Amino acid sequence: MDRKLKLQQSPEWTDDLIIYEIPTKSFTSPNGPESGTFASLKEKLGYLKDLGITGIWLTGHSLSHPDHFYNIWNQYAVIQHDKLDPSLGGEEEFLALIEEAHRNGIKVFLDVITHGVMSDSPLIDAHPEWFKGGSWGMTDFDWFGDHEDLDDWWVKVWVDYVQKFGIDGFRLDVATYRFDLWARIRSKCSALGHPIVIIPEKGPAVQGVTDFLQHGFRISNNHYGLQEQSRVLSDLPSYLQLVNRLQPNMFQVKVLYEDDSETGTGPEHGHALTLEVEGKESEPVPSDGRHEGYEREYFLLSIRGIDPSKQIKQLFVRDYDSNEWQLENTLFPDYRIHRIERHGEAILLSLPMRLPTGQKVSFQLSCHDDGWEGYPVEKSPYVAQGKRSVFGYSVIFAPAIPVFMAGEEFDAQYRPLPRLSPYLFGGQEAGCGKWLYGSWIEWSQLEREKHRAMLEDVKQMIRLRKKYRSVIKPLQVGEDNGNSLPQPAQHQSLDNLPVPYYYQTPTGFLLIASNPYHDKDSDISVSIPDCSDNRIYKVTDEWNGVYSLHLTGKQIKERQWRIKRDQTPRGGLMILAIEPLESE
Numbered sequence: 001m002d003r004k005l006k007l008q009q010s011p012e013w014t015d016d017l018i019i020y021e022i023p024t025k026s027f028t029s030p031n032g033p034e035s036g037t038f039a040s041l042k043e044k045l046g047y048l049k050d051l052g053i054t055g056i057w058l059t060g061h062s063l064s065h066p067d068h069f070y071n072i073w074n075q076y077a078v079i080q081h082d083k084l085d086p087s088l089g090g091e092e093e094f095l096a097l098i099e100e101a102h103r104n105g106i107k108v109f110l111d112v113i114t115h116g117v118m119s120d121s122p123l124i125d126a127h128p129e130w131f132k133g134g135s136w137g138m139t140d141f142d143w144f145g146d147h148e149d150l151d152d153w154w155v156k157v158w159v160d161y162v163q164k165f166g167i168d169g170f171r172l173d174v175a176t177y178r179f180d181l182w183a184r185i186r187s188k189c190s191a192l193g194h195p196i197v198i199i200p201e202k203g204p205a206v207q208g209v210t211d212f213l214q215h216g217f218r219i220s221n222n223h224y225g226l227q228e229q230s231r232v233l234s235d236l237p238s239y240l241q242l243v244n245r246l247q248p249n250m251f252q253v254k255v256l257y258e259d260d261s262e263t264g265t266g267p268e269h270g271h272a273l274t275l276e277v278e279g280k281e282s283e284p285v286p287s288d289g290r291h292e293g294y295e296r297e298y299f300l301l302s303i304r305g306i307d308p309s310k311q312i313k314q315l316f317v318r319d320y321d322s323n324e325w326q327l328e329n330t331l332f333p334d335y336r337i338h339r340i341e342r343h344g345e346a347i348l349l350s351l352p353m354r355l356p357t358g359q360k361v362s363f364q365l366s367c368h369d370d371g372w373e374g375y376p377v378e379k380s381p382y383v384a385q386g387k388r389s390v391f392g393y394s395v396i397f398a399p400a401i402p403v404f405m406a407g408e409e410f411d412a413q414y415r416p417l418p419r420l421s422p423y424l425f426g427g428q429e430a431g432c433g434k435w436l437y438g439s440w441i442e443w444s445q446l447e448r449e450k451h452r453a454m455l456e457d458v459k460q461m462i463r464l465r466k467k468y469r470s471v472i473k474p475l476q477v478g479e480d481n482g483n484s485l486p487q488p489a490q491h492q493s494l495d496n497l498p499v500p501y502y503y504q505t506p507t508g509f510l511l512i513a514s515n516p517y518h519d520k521d522s523d524i525s526v527s528i529p530d531c532s533d534n535r536i537y538k539v540t541d542e543w544n545g546v547y548s549l550h551l552t553g554k555q556i557k558e559r560q561w562r563i564k565r566d567q568t569p570r571g572g573l574m575i576l577a578i579e580p581l582e583s584e
Helices: 012-016 038-042 045-051 091-103 122-126 148-165 179-191 236-244 388-396 443-447 449-467 553-558
Strands: 019-022 055-058 062-064 078-084 107-113 131-135 138-141 169-173 197-200 251-257 262-264 274-285 294-304 312-319 324-326 339-343 346-352 362-364 401-405 490-492 501-505 508-514 522-527 536-541 548-552 561-563 573-580
Touching: 038 091, 045 091, 045 449, 078 107, 078 122, 078 148, 091 107, 091 148, 107 197, 148 179, 179 197, 179 294, 251 294, 312 346, 324 346, 388 401, 388 449, 388 508, 388 573, 443 449, 508 522, 508 561, 522 553, 536 553, 548 553, 561 573
Parallel strands: 019 055, 019 401, 055 107, 107 169, 169 197, 362 401
Antiparallel strands: 062 078, 131 138, 251 262, 251 312, 274 294, 294 346, 312 324, 339 346, 490 522, 501 508, 508 573, 522 561, 536 548, 536 573
16 A cells, blocks of 8 residues: 555444435424425434434435336436425424434435436436436436536535534445545545545445445345345354455356356356455546545455466356356446456466445344335335344344434334336336335334234344444454454254353353244353353343343353244344353
8 A cells, every 4th residue: 555545434433324314305204205305204204212212314405207106206317416306394404304314413414326316307408418328217327428518517525414414424325436526525524524424335345435335244135135145144154254354155156258158156157167256456546636535455266277278258256145257237337347368278267355344244134125126015115024033133233323214213114105117117007016115114113912922022222232342343354354353152952042142241242142933932051151050140031131140150151041932022042141250
């Protein structure tokens, strides 16, 4: 790294973020479906404070098309980035919302549609030279066409939101495109005394520009829901080893030659290619007086088995979370392969690191894109669906920034907006869509015990996360996270339970165990290696609050601990604080 390159750092409050996604028009319904406003959202901030939320991802603020995607109004069909949508309210109402959020200890992040605007946007008429091509049925910015006035306008738009309204950061939809511009935005905001957080959707992230990814580690898949086989549900400690480790088995590769033949690492290609991770390299991008400095980080992947007699037309490298690097990637240009070297039947690729040094780790339970076109019609697009084991074990108590969609916290029964279509374009079958952005939240559901109980349980999870914030905090890529990583606890059970894990606290240990079964209680024995057999410990039930015992380490290990069945009040989890009382 260039020693003169000073990279911008995350604000101190980043580690305390618990991010709650809100679609502005459907979160509240003062006058029926799709009638939510800045003012009606402001009235729910007390609820969010009581829940424990510290960050709102607001997916709806600027002027947008009423039915381009899924036949409903949404932020992603943006017309003008720099104009508030009048159906949501004006500047006075918007400012009042942000100020009230801040009074309640809640940061506010805006959704930024980076690729372009709707094709009838006045911006295209005013500056046709700023645009080139299109995607998503819209017209795209010409980000790499050397339009200095476009660059300046873009920076001004987002700095103005911070300066005028006190916005705390931005979530970048699809791709970042111009890291240099976001570095400048970040620097200008810091100079105003208002440091911000920048959250790309998919990545790759960039040190000195971004803070963490929305899709850091995902619990769900947009097309089918909860990823039941994910190790984050069954063995969180081993899953976290992925944070600082690159292994060949994380990737699948397919090579398309100019003659349209292909080869790859998968069984359909006879495992013809073999992979090896060769290390990392970095590329400092120093400040040029106009743009702030940042650093790109790449990993090196060697591929053997390439036919040296053929020219490569396209190359695909896909990871375990379906992120895909390509030689040419127009939809996700940030994942374009940085460099390729050919050495006979081998090639060496330099690929942008998805999570480079310095980035915080996030765990996404759900987001608005769950329930995407093709989602099973019989399933709810909500992910947790009352599973305390998923919400707690895999998200709230993980050493990561939690991200989840409004309604998850009370196991909302999904109801689509009346205009919501199951199709991305076209508007057919209104009222039958599954896109979670179009969930019409019915707050009256909280009058039923099932939903109230889930809400109280999620509140308790968040209270405990905050109580133990000194140890349950986001991991940072590239740092020695040894003392922050939860450790696996030895365990035995007649049931196939997730691997319990524990944190070392200033006064002892915090043990997290779960029972994902909805139809039975489960018994488990646990052993923490650092618990001495002869020492006496105070063992406190932090989840149910029904006991505080004095036990030796041996008694803790030999005891059968019962975890109540999941999807019931105070079920699905066991959380024990274990503190030594005396020396051996």
